[in-house]
Amino acid sequence: MPVVQVSLIQGYSSALKQQLCERLTEAVSASIAADPDAITIFLHEVTADGYMRGGRSRQPGSARAVPEEPLQTAPESLVRDFLAAMEARELERASSLLADDFVMRFPGSPPMTRLTELVEWARGRYRHVGKRIHALDCCDKGDYTVVVCHGELHGEWPDGTPFDGVRFIDRFELRDGKLARQEVWNDLALASP
Known part of the structure; x- marks a missing residue:
């Protein structure tokens, strides 16, 4: 013990x-x-x-801000909120969760800094996509927190054909309660018709 x-x-x-x-x-x-x-x-x-x-x-060192919600779920909740807002195409709500220097990268994409760039880039790839989250793993790295989310994608290809069961991994970096970075890996290219 x-x-x-x-x-x-x-x-x-x-x-x-x-x-x-x-x-x-x-x-x-x-x-x-x-x-x-x-x-x-x-x-x-x-x-x-x-x-x-x-x-x-000596005086105590200054403390970082502690979120008011349950401590172990705060970063995971932020990621879930962001992904739900993106799936619903509530870009304003999703943008409110991003740091000023936010950057994201998807398979085959250049780095993007605005959600409207992502929507435009994805327009010809699929009509709609959703995520079934299997797990979220969180790790504090000192001045930032990493949340890794993985599961399966489902949705429709541009011609309306449905797809399901496509693996994905999203890695997020959170700084000061905001999403600062998103890296995405998935098997959509392997599943496309």
Whole structure:
């Protein structure tokens, strides 16, 4: 049964401490294959005047913003919301989830920065496409979060013929609560008539 103990200077929010405990649990579980229910995390807090480094009192470092929704699902929810808006062609709603420097790349496409570019590029490839999501995997990389989404595409070719069961993988990078990058891989070229 792994036990992790962390000392923090007082001043961090309950939400941030909860996020830290969840991420430490995930890191231990991934590193030593321990069941998360068997992992114990203790956070010990010390007062700022009870801590010194280099002979000087220190203040806690600034915390990143913590989303108000459940912590483990915030990045996945953002990706699901974006994909649902795109499938419904609600481009304004989908655009509101993008960072100012957002870039996306699809098989055979140049890098695109606006959703209208994607819609125009895809116009001759299919009439409609939807995604059946099998799984979303999330990984924090420090200053950004990666969400990998995979499943199957379904829809209609330009002539109206339906297609289904086409594999896809989308890799998203999220920074500051917005989608910054989308890389897409799929088997549409292999499935086309």
